[in-house]
Amino acid sequence: MSPAAPQRNVTAVLLRSSSGDAWMLDEALSGLAGRHTVLAPHDPKRFSVPEACRLALVGEPDLVLLAGDEARLGYSDVARLLDGYEAGARVVVGDRRSLAGRVLRPLAGLALGVWRNDMGSPVRLYDATALGEIISHVPPDSAHPTLLMSMVEHRLRFSVREIRLRNAAETPPQEDPVTALAEMLAGLTELWSFRTAARAIG
Numbered sequence: 001m002s003p004a005a006p007q008r009n010v011t012a013v014l015l016r017s018s019s020g021d022a023w024m025l026d027e028a029l030s031g032l033a034g035r036h037t038v039l040a041p042h043d044p045k046r047f048s049v050p051e052a053c054r055l056a057l058v059g060e061p062d063l064v065l066l067a068g069d070e071a072r073l074g075y076s077d078v079a080r081l082l083d084g085y086e087a088g089a090r091v092v093v094g095d096r097r098s099l100a101g102r103v104l105r106p107l108a109g110l111a112l113g114v115w116r117n118d119m120g121s122p123v124r125l126y127d128a129t130a131l132g133e134i135i136s137h138v139p140p141d142s143a144h145p146t147l148l149m150s151m152v153e154h155r156l157r158f159s160v161r162e163i164r165l166r167n168a169a170e171t172p173p174q175e176d177p178v179t180a181l182a183e184m185l186a187g188l189t190e191l192w193s194f195r196t197a198a199r200a201i202g
Contacts, residue, residue, distance in 0.1 A: 007034040011061040013052040015068030017043035028078040049145040053135040064131050068122025080163045081125040089161035090130040094123030100180040119150040144187045155201040
C-alpha cells in the first residue's frame with residue numbers, strides 16, 4: 001500500500017451481527033488504516049444498506065467499508081480493497097465470484113450499460129464524499145440497494161474497480177442455483193424499474 005494509506009480514517013460497517021467478523025475487521029484495519037471504527041448491529045438485528053451508510057457517514061470518515069451477508073473479509077481482502085482506492089478508484093467492489101453476479105453481468109450490461117462481475121456485492125469500499133452522493137439517489141425501501149448503487153455509480157461516472165475476494169464465503173459451489181436465479185431475476189426487475197429515475201442522475 002502507498003505511504004499515505006495508513007493515514008486514512010476508515011469506518012467499516014457490518015450489515016449483520018458477528019463478533020468474529022467485527023474482530024477480524026478491527027484487526028485488519030489496525031494495521032492498514034490510521035484511524036478506524038467498526039460498527040455492527042446487536043444480534044439479531046441487521047442494518048439495511050441505507051442505514052449502514054448513514055451511520056458510517058456520521059463520523060465524517062475518509063472511507064467507508066460495507067461488509068454484508070456471508071462474505072467474510074480477511075486481511076488480504078481489506079488490503080486489496082484499500083489498494084484499489086489508493087490506485088485512484090472512488091469505489092472498490094469486492095467480487096465474491098457469485099453465480100448470480102455472473103449471470104447478471106451480460107444482462108445488465110446489454111440492457112443498462114453497467115458491466116460488473118458482481119453488481120450486487122455487499123462488500124464495497126467508498127470515498128465518503130462519493131458514498132453520500134450515491135446513497136442519496138437510492139430509494140430507502142429498495143430490496144436490492146447495492147444493485148441500484150452500482151447503477152448510480154455508473155450514472156455519476158465514478159471510477160470503480162472490482163477486486164476478487166479471496167476469503168469470501170459466497171462462492172459458486174456454496175450457492176443454490178435456483179435461489180441464485182430467483183435473486184438475479186428479482187434484482188434485474190428492480191434495476192429495470194429504476195432505469196427511468198437513473199437517467200436523471202448525472
